[in-house]
Amino acid sequence: xxxxxxxxxALSIQEGENAxxxxxxxxxxxxxxxxxxxxxxxxxxxxxxxxxxxxxxxGRLRVTLDTSKKSSSLLITASRxxxxxxxxxxxxxDSGYSTLTFGKGTMLLVSP
Amino acid sequence: DAGVxxxxxxxxxxxxxxxxxxxxxxxxxNSLFWYRQTMMRGLELLIYFNNNVPIDDSGMPEDRFSAKxxxxxxxxxxxxxxxxxxxxxxFCASTLGGADTEAFFGQGTRLxxx
Numbered sequence: 038x039x040x041x042x043x044x045x046x047a048l049s050i051q052e053g054e055n056a057x058x059x060x061x062x063x064x065x066x067x068x069x070x071x072x073x074x075x076x077x078x079x080x081x082x083x084x085x086x087x088x089x090x091x092x093x094x095x096g097r098l099r100v101t102l103d104t105s106k107k108s109s110s111l112l113i114t115a116s117r118x119x120x121x122x123x124x125x126x127x128x129x130x131d132s133g134y135s136t137l138t139f140g141k142g143t144m145l146l147v148s149p
Numbered sequence: 150d151a152g153v154x155x156x157x158x159x160x161x162x163x164x165x166x167x168x169x170x171x172x173x174x175x176x177x178x179n180s181l182f183w184y185r186q187t188m189m190r191g192l193e194l195l196i197y198f199n200n201n202v203p204i205d206d207s208g209m210p211e212d213r214f215s216a217k218x219x220x221x222x223x224x225x226x227x228x229x230x231x232x233x234x235x236x237x238x239x240f241c242a243s244t245l246g247g248a249d250t251e252a253f254f255g256q257g258t259r260l261x262x263x
Contacts, residue, residue, distance in 0.1 A: 068249060079153075079240060079254030080192075125192065129248035136205050137182060137248035141191035 041069075041126040041140035049146045056113040058143040060126030061106075069102055070127045071111050074142070080125065083111075116147045155241050155255035162262055167229040170258045173222055174243030182252065183216055183226050184240040192240070198224065199247060231262045 044059045060069070068087045072080040086093045086102045086109065093100045099112040113120055123142040154173040162168050174181050183195040196206040201218045209216070213232070218224040228235055238259050242252040 070251070072252075079256045080242075080252070081254070082251040085251060127248075127252075136194055136197045137242075137244075137252055138194055139184075139192040 041128050041138070043124070043126055043140045043143040045143060046141070047144045047146070049148065050116055052116060052118055052147055052149050054116055054147075056116050056120070056145055056147070058111045058124050058145070060109045060111070060140060062109075062126075062128050063107065066104075066128045068129055069100075069109050070137075071098075071100060071109075072125045072127060072139075074123045074125065076122075083124075113145075116145075118147050118149050121145060121147045153241055153243055153253050153255035155239075155258050157258060158256060159259045160261070162231055162260070164232055164262055165230045166262075167227065168231045168235075168260060168262075170226040170239050170241075170260070172224045172226070172241030172255060174224070174241070175253055176222065178243035178245055178253070179221075180244045180247045181218060181224050182242045182244075183224070184242065186238045186240060186257070187236075195226070195239075228260075231260075233262045236260055236262050 041060045041062045050056055068085055070085045071083040073083055074080045084095050084100050086100050088104055097114045102109045123144045125139045125142040127137050127139045156171045179200050181198040185193045194208045196216045197204050198218045216226045238257045240254050240257045242254045244250045244252045
């Protein structure tokens with residue numbers, strides 16, 4: 038079963054705008070990760086944030102984590118057409134197993 | 150390293166046939182995951198291996214599915230007999246340390262069962 042659920046399911050913006058995607062999860066986690074998937078390709082890791090961290094940056098990416106609300110957000114600033122992809126959050130579901138479960142993703146379309 | 154390598158990239162087979170998907174993880178990685186991706190169900194975890202041992206296979210849909218990891222550099226996912234509802238993209242991913250580190254994905258195998 039999916040641990041994380043992304044919101045919105047789809048997002049359409051213009052180049053230069055910021056894109057914000059949210060992820061909610063159900064059980065305690067040790068870390069949360071964000072991945073990107075271009076059409077027809079495998080997933081590519083973007084950023085990992087641990088449960089004791091509240092915010093993390095990587096280039097144009099900013100991730101926040103609120104463990105009290107069991108939610109995370111991914112912000113892409115100054116978006117580009119090349120950012121068009123699906124974005125997934127993944128959690129390690131603190132169940133004793135170190136498995137990695139994904140949500141259904143947010144499909145982002147950035148128009149030139 | 151060439152990354153995680155999956156084969157074949159595409160597979161079309163008839164219902165009832167046996168299908169074997171293959172995965173070569175990144176050298177040195179000790180964890181391997183098999184996922185299935187469909188539009189309806191998203192990315193589903195099928196099975197997780199750690200140090201070649203199956204740790205969690207609760208996601209394997211039914212007995213028709215089986216997975217093996219005979220050594221650290223090779224894993225297979227077998228479907229026998231295949232059914233049209235098995236049509237999906239199957240991904241393999243490997244990590245250095247379970248879900249605590251970055252997962253590297255292969256390019257996937259697109260399976261079509263007719």
